Amino acid sequence: MNLKFRHKKITGILTILPENEVKFEDEMDQYNFSPAKSLKLKMAMGYNTHRVAKEGVCASDLCIRGLDYLFEKKLLDKNEIDALILVTQSPDYFMPPTSNVIQGHFGLKQDMICMDINQGCAGFIIGLFQAFMLLEQDEINKVVLLNADVLSPKVSKRDRNSNPLIGDAASVTIVEKSDDSGIIFGNLKMDGTGFDALIIPAGGSRLPASADTAQLHEDAAGNFRSLNHLVMKGDEVFNFVQREVPPMIEQLLSTAGCSREDVDFYMFHQPNKFMLNKLADKLGVPREKMPSNIVENFGNASGVSIPTAIGFNLGTRLTRESLLICLAGFGVGLTWASILIRLENLDFNEIINY
């Protein structure tokens, strides 16, 4: 599905990372790897350091820290927020929506919309699409898009497929109306037949969490996890990404009338270094234009990985420069989505600790 948006802009991006760093070397003995193999994988996949929230920290806590920071620095006026979108797979509660909890915490005005969206790896793109659509309303001028996930408690510490990569984080992105008539191009596809490629099997209504679902089991590769834990079919996800993402990007650029060279940066979801390098090579994009350094520095925090990549790799450059950026997210759902957008003169583009 091709999408187009006019008169919209991103005016600020803030990423919030838990201060707690966990080193891959400190976890190696939890996995069924030889040390030599672990160190080779560290290089190929980007296993290194990941940020893990301390016990009890929820998605809303990270968001509140970010919003507090923006209010204190006068980078955001709470009275101007017309919509609060939270994209998360780790809400504070089944009900109510966590976005309402955040609204209540700050005493934001009642004349606004709060909504939670259950999306993951493509969650930044899906959230932007939703923000752009809300901004079509006359009375909505400023949308705060929150992406937040604290999924580390949902990953088995003895799962070598997921635990070395997982990161917790949140981001706050300000999306507003713009006088600029430039078009923001988007592309979105979904395939629910692959719903179980990335899944937490138990804990919902289909299979409520119980003592049985909490039992650890060993899989064929020597990983131990329970049905309460996230499970990823790594091979299937890798093949899905390599098959679907390059044609999506080619279609996006073709629709926009852009060449690959016209794009200054490709800020993609950060599943691991190997997958991103293969995507860059397939697309014929220099690897330095598609940063793959988020997993090794912070871990993969699902929908927060794109804003983290923008903050870490471009920082204050985006407060004084104008760059054409291709964003792409892909994963749980299955969902894959992309946006071609010009980011320029942002009010802020920072990373802070929780």
Next chain:
Amino acid sequence: METTIINILSGLRPEFDFSEDVDFMEEGMLDSFDIVNLVTALDTEYGISIDGMDILPTNFSSVSKIVALLQKNGVKS
């Protein structure tokens, strides 16, 4: 090329004999993480980037399959 491939495979999983005529995947001699390391090593050795679409277990099940994969990705025998 075959000798180089066997040397790389043996470096990854020294406990197995990769000169044997068996299916490396069916025999459990390689797993998906070994394939990641193998592709990284082959890319470096031959100065190529194996197409992500070709990174399927069946393409790594024998030395001859790996040779065919390398040739498909531009390595001359």
